[in-house]
Amino acid sequence: MPPKRKSKNESSSNPSTSSGTTHGSTKQPPNWPAFQPLIPTSDLSLHELLPGQIVTIPNLWTATLCKTYVSFLSSLPLTTTPGKPRKGDAVRVNDRFQIDDPAFAERLWSGTALKDLVLDIAEDGTLEKSDAQRKELWGGEVIGLNPNIRIYRYSKGQFFDQHYDDFNNVVIPGPPATPARTTWTLLLYLTSPATGCIGGETVFYPEPEPSKKKSREPPPEPFVVDLEVGLALLHRHGADCMLHEGREVLEGEKWVIRSDLCVRR
Ligand SMILES: O=C(O)CCC(=O)C(=O)O
Numbered sequence: 001m002p003p004k005r006k007s008k009n010e011s012s013s014n015p016s017t018s019s020g021t022t023h024g025s026t027k028q029p030p031n032w033p034a035f036q037p038l039i040p041t042s043d044l045s046l047h048e049l050l051p052g053q054i055v056t057i058p059n060l061w062t063a064t065l066c067k068t069y070v071s072f073l074s075s076l077p078l079t080t081t082p083g084k085p086r087k088g089d090a091v092r093v094n095d096r097f098q099i100d101d102p103a104f105a106e107r108l109w110s111g112t113a114l115k116d117l118v119l120d121i122a123e124d125g126t127l128e129k130s131d132a133q134r135k136e137l138w139g140g141e142v143i144g145l146n147p148n149i150r151i152y153r154y155s156k157g158q159f160f161d162q163h164y165d166d167f168n169n170v171v172i173p174g175p176p177a178t179p180a181r182t183t184w185t186l187l188l189y190l191t192s193p194a195t196g197c198i199g200g201e202t203v204f205y206p207e208p209e210p211s212k213k214k215s216r217e218p219p220p221e222p223f224v225v226d227l228e229v230g231l232a233l234l235h236r237h238g239a240d241c242m243l244h245e246g247r248e249v250l251e252g253e254k255w256v257i258r259s260d261l262c263v264r265r
């Protein structure tokens with residue numbers, strides 16, 4: 001059973017962990033490769049795996065694009081997690097590169113199918129959700145992605161211990177600059193068993209219903225999201241975040257690009 005402690009993910013607005021802003025004024029964004037090839041939006045869809053909590057988009061990136069990125073990202077100066085987390089932070093053992101790069105965040109949002117799928121924009125003009133349903137699902141009016149981009153590499157034996165992701169207030173630079181709040185975590189997997197990465201699944205621990213908290217019934221089964229090359233996983237964070245972890249990688253390397261959905265604030 002998962003411990004019920006509320007360790008939280010390091011906040012990306014925390015000056016000591018947000019290298020994009022601390023050493024960031026001098027840090028140049030990487031020369032990210034182009035997003036190609038991509039599968040047309042009309043051939044992709046959004047899957048609500050756990051309604052209101054976990055959504056996936058298989059093949060948001062193609063296997064070819066993921067491969068291009070893994071070799072590109074391998075050339076970046078990744079930093080291994082400090083062994084001992086600060087009080088209240090989750091134990092995270094991986095290598096990371098972090099940068100504030102609004103242009104990349106914007107490309108990841110508008111230059112892939114992400115924006116159209118999240119905003120439910122279909123070519124034929126049909127909408128599955130009403131405005132109100134969309135706002136309810138995403139926690140407001142989604143306007144883009146968190147410019148704070150994090151790249152994770154987990155090698156054999158590395159993992160991200162159980163934690164909750166907190167929200168952050170951010171500004172999406174303009175013009176006009178728009179104050180925003182993050183509401184959902186975005187994880188884009190670049191590797192999977194197909195590329196030799198075994199383990200590393202993202203696992204969510206549903207809370208028992210309040211009425212059953214004290215009962216002897218076993219807690220709900222963990223919800224496992226298997227790695228899939230090019231799959232985007234979105235999960236609700238902040239006050240309603242589910243306890244979750246990145247399981248230990250047993251073989252190969254797990255590569256992930258992390259950002260967050262942002263709503264107008
Ligand atoms: O790598 C994973 O599967 C989980 C990452 C995560 O939980 C996070 O970035 O907060």
Ligand SMILES: [Fe+2]
Pocket residue numbers: 009163164165185244
């Ligand atoms: Fe997390």
